Amino acid sequence: MGAFILRRMWQGLLVVLGVTLTVFVVTRLFTDPVALMLPLSASDGQRAAFAAQIGLDQPVPLQFLWFLGDLATLDFGQSLWQRRPAIEVVFERLPNTLMLIGAGLGFAMVLALPLGMVAALRPGGIVDRVTVSLGLLALSMPQFWVGLLLILIFAVQLKVLPTSGMGSPAHIILPALTLALSPLARLTMLVRSSMIDELNQQYVKTARSKGLGFRRILGVHALRNILISFLTLSGWELISTLAGYTVVVETVFAWPGLGLTAIQAIQRGDLFLMQAIVFSIALLIVIINLTLDIVFKLIDPRIRLN
Amino acid sequence: MNFMLRGLLATSAIAVLTAAAGPAALAQSVTVAIGSEPSTLDPQLRDDGGERQVNDNIYETLMARTATGELVSGLAAEAPTQVDELTWEFKLRQGVTFHNGEPFNADAVVTSVTRVLDPANNSEQLGYFGTIASAEKIDDTTVRIITTGPDPILPSRMYWMKMIAPGYAANGDLAAAPVGTGPYKFVSWNRGTDIVLEANAEYWDGEPAIDSVTYRFIGEPGTRLSGLMAGELDIITNLLPEFTTSVPKFAAVPGLETSVFVLGTDNPIIAIPEVRKALNLAIDRQAMADSLFLGFATVAKGHHVNPAAFGFNDALESYAYDPDAARALIEAAGVAGETIHVYGESGRWLKDREQIEAVAAYWGEIGLVPEVHIEEFSQYLDTLMGDGPRPDSIFIANSNELLDADREASFIYHMDGAAASNSDAEMAAMIDEARITTDVAAREALYAEVFQKAHDLNYTVPLFNLQDIYGMSERMEWTPRPDAKLMIKEMSVTE
Numbered sequence: 178m179g180a181f182i183l184r185r186m187w188q189g190l191l192v193v194l195g196v197t198l199t200v201f202v203v204t205r206l207f208t209d210p211v212a213l214m215l216p217l218s219a220s221d222g223q224r225a226a227f228a229a230q231i232g233l234d235q236p237v238p239l240q241f242l243w244f245l246g247d248l249a250t251l252d253f254g255q256s257l258w259q260r261r262p263a264i265e266v267v268f269e270r271l272p273n274t275l276m277l278i279g280a281g282l283g284f285a286m287v288l289a290l291p292l293g294m295v296a297a298l299r300p301g302g303i304v305d306r307v308t309v310s311l312g313l314l315a316l317s318m319p320q321f322w323v324g325l326l327l328i329l330i331f332a333v334q335l336k337v338l339p340t341s342g343m344g345s346p347a348h349i350i351l352p353a354l355t356l357a358l359s360p361l362a363r364l365t366m367l368v369r370s371s372m373i374d375e376l377n378q379q380y381v382k383t384a385r386s387k388g389l390g391f392r393r394i395l396g397v398h399a400l401r402n403i404l405i406s407f408l409t410l411s412g413w414e415l416i417s418t419l420a421g422y423t424v425v426v427e428t429v430f431a432w433p434g435l436g437l438t439a440i441q442a443i444q445r446g447d448l449f450l451m452q453a454i455v456f457s458i459a460l461l462i463v464i465i466n467l468t469l470d471i472v473f474k475l476i477d478p479r480i481r482l483n
Numbered sequence: 484m485n486f487m488l489r490g491l492l493a494t495s496a497i498a499v500l501t502a503a504a505g506p507a508a509l510a511q512s513v514t515v516a517i518g519s520e521p522s523t524l525d526p527q528l529r530d531d532g533g534e535r536q537v538n539d540n541i542y543e544t545l546m547a548r549t550a551t552g553e554l555v556s557g558l559a560a561e562a563p564t565q566v567d568e569l570t571w572e573f574k575l576r577q578g579v580t581f582h583n584g585e586p587f588n589a590d591a592v593v594t595s596v597t598r599v600l601d602p603a604n605n606s607e608q609l610g611y612f613g614t615i616a617s618a619e620k621i622d623d624t625t626v627r628i629i630t631t632g633p634d635p636i637l638p639s640r641m642y643w644m645k646m647i648a649p650g651y652a653a654n655g656d657l658a659a660a661p662v663g664t665g666p667y668k669f670v671s672w673n674r675g676t677d678i679v680l681e682a683n684a685e686y687w688d689g690e691p692a693i694d695s696v697t698y699r700f701i702g703e704p705g706t707r708l709s710g711l712m713a714g715e716l717d718i719i720t721n722l723l724p725e726f727t728t729s730v731p732k733f734a735a736v737p738g739l740e741t742s743v744f745v746l747g748t749d750n751p752i753i754a755i756p757e758v759r760k761a762l763n764l765a766i767d768r769q770a771m772a773d774s775l776f777l778g779f780a781t782v783a784k785g786h787h788v789n790p791a792a793f794g795f796n797d798a799l800e801s802y803a804y805d806p807d808a809a810r811a812l813i814e815a816a817g818v819a820g821e822t823i824h825v826y827g828e829s830g831r832w833l834k835d836r837e838q839i840e841a842v843a844a845y846w847g848e849i850g851l852v853p854e855v856h857i858e859e860f861s862q863y864l865d866t867l868m869g870d871g872p873r874p875d876s877i878f879i880a881n882s883n884e885l886l887d888a889d890r891e892a893s894f895i896y897h898m899d900g901a902a903a904s905n906s907d908a909e910m911a912a913m914i915d916e917a918r919i920t921t922d923v924a925a926r927e928a929l930y931a932e933v934f935q936k937a938h939d940l941n942y943t944v945p946l947f948n949l950q951d952i953y954g955m956s957e958r959m960e961w962t963p964r965p966d967a968k969l970m971i972k973e974m975s976v977t978e
Binding site: 209210212220223226227230256258259260269270273325328329332336339341342343344428429431433434437441 | 519520605609613675703705709710861864
């Protein structure tokens with residue numbers, strides 16, 4: 178186990194470095210931060226001075242070497258937009274994003290298990306059909322649109338929830354719900370189909386013939402067997418939300434998280450902040466993957482980690 | 484019993500009155516949505532919309548503008564006088580203090596000027612203050628600004644430079660907790676969410692009507708609109724013309740921007756004066772103003788100078804719409820079927836892509852073959868201002884914060900201007916002269932001549948003076964300003 182963790186950490190480190198290098202090269206090849214950061218009326222002298230100040234007058238390989246050196250101390254330089262250390266901005270906004278993802282995915286996971294199980298009890302029944310139809314509907318609606326629709330219904334028409342921003346517990350409900358909808362649908366479908374498979378297994382029939390209660394079979398034995406695939410998909414949902422979906426939701430709801438900050442950093446050509454954000458998200462994803470592997474091993478020791 | 488009843492009635496009356504007074508007091512606070520969070524609240528570093536919208540209410544400048552755009556004295560007691568060609572003298576208003584109690588005096592002006600010019604601070608506002616050399620204290624209430632050359636628009640420049648407190652600038656945190664002399668005091672900045680200001684009870688021009696203002700950062704236009712409809716916001720900026728009918732209230736005012744195509748007059752086809760004339764005659768500007776902007780834009784009068792700016796030539800006529808004449812000109816020049824390149828960007832200015840595509844279509848109708856290039860913004864800036872070959876035509880929504888024609892003249896019409904595409908040395912000389920002429924009437928006459936010439940030679944294709952449209956809650960009472968500043972002291976709420 179120890180050797181496995183070390184190897185995965187090494188692989189993870191390579192992934193993070195690779196992602197960082199890609200962002201580093203792309204931002205320098207395809208954007209001109211000097212043109213983006215200075216006003217239209219800035220003189221050539223001001224442009225040159227600014228380029229020298231942020232080190233853009235040096236050869237790109239040299240810039241990357243310096244960057245790697247700074248990385249060890251999490252020094253991504255000053256955010257051009259916020260004029261304070263880029264990592265400080267990340268540390269400030271990351272908790273908001275994690276809170277939103279936690280609320281959204283938590284809600285999806287908690288609701289998906291009972292929904293999927295109930296639907297699986299009578300495949301083709303009315304409950305099952307309604308669940309599957311709603312799930313398909315949720316999956317086919319873009320998040321951006323769902324968010325605006327929820328705002329229109331609950332904030333503009335009913336006036337029961339705030340439209341945007343962060344401040345009270347009520348503020349998290351609509352963005353979390355928007356974020357939860359697709360994962361909820363996918364997880365419910367997974368629980369439903371896995372549960373239908375499980376209930377047709379021989380061991381269920383044997384257990385029932387021995388007089389074991391159906392609830393116990395369903396809630397303990399079958400549930401444990403579908404747990405790995407449930408957690409795998411949840412982990413995947415967590416990673417894909419972190420890597421992108423949260424950007425849309427945070428923008429629609431003006432939620433001050435890392436996703437919204439990433440969009441603003443891109444719009445303002447703030448390459449130092451972009452590097453810090455991409456690095457942090459890549460690192461988080463690697464850590465989540467590693468954690469999931471370890472959790473799976475703990476749940477089911479039969480899993481071979483290599 | 485009677486006594487008890489009276490007591491009960493009196494208590495109820497007090498309760499009712501208190502309840503009535505409560506919401507009335509609360510109603511004096513407003514919430515304004517701004518598109519982006521300020522990067523810093525230091526008033527001398529950035530040239531950034533979010534920062535300006537907040538700091539315009541905290542800080543003041545020596546010169547100010549009325550709600551209609553007229554330049555008046557602000558922290559200066561009166562209009563400045565010119566001591567010699569390079570020296571302007573300002574008398575300062577007395578008895579003004581900063582929010583932290585520091586007095587506003589000549590030292591504050593000297594500190595403000597010195598700090599913004601200091602290259603170490605790398606201020607983005609240097610473009611506004613390029614001609615200023617230094618500031619000199621004469622006595623506590625008199626200060627002189629020295630320029631590097633004759634600068635007739637120095638008073639307008641001082642409408643842009645915010646005055647900071649010397650003591651606080653040295654020891655305080657201007658970037659996170661600003662301290663000015665203005666009608667509103669900084670209260671809090673909840674990063675990512677909002678900034679709150681409260682009325683300055685000691686403001687020299689009287690306490691403003693609105694007690695407190697909250698700025699919320701909402702980048703997504705749809706969310707801003709929903710916030711207004713839900714009653715959470717009182718003012719939103721950049722309302723699309725299409726939504727003016729769905730918001731509780733709106734207000735529109737001619738803004739700072741004029742959309743225009745700059746023509747590359749040295750390029751083979753565009754070098755022919757008749758072709759340039761045809762490009763102007765080909766466009767039905769009124770139809771575009773009506774369909775794209777629903778009337779919230781006016782057809783530019785023959786040049787791209789802001790009508791509120793000094794030097795605007797009121798005598799010029801808008802270019803006529805005459806496609807037949809345009810087609811004839813193109814035929815006569817022998818360039819029918821030739822390709823012309825149309826450059827622009829998308830998303831930076833209101834309906835930019837729509838304007839570019841519509842104009843290209845009009846040019847297509849008179850026999851040319853327009854090829855539209857929509858570029859990424861920094862790439863576009865390179866095309867607009869870089870050292871490469873000049874494009875046949877490039878779109879820009881030109882802004883003029885100083886409200887002086889020097890901006891348009893030197894930026895686009897002067898052959899050495901950053902976005903200019905002509906090589907007319909004679910016109911450049913006229914612009915240079917206007918820039919250093921301090922006699923107001925002579926200067927106005929020079930600009931009239933410059934813009935008449937540019938108009939006759941069709942150096943640009945001016946389109947529209949764009950309006951700024953604001954969505955407002957039912958209770959807001961406010962008339963927007965031509966300089967796009969959101970001055971809370973000019974607002975009030977009913978209720």
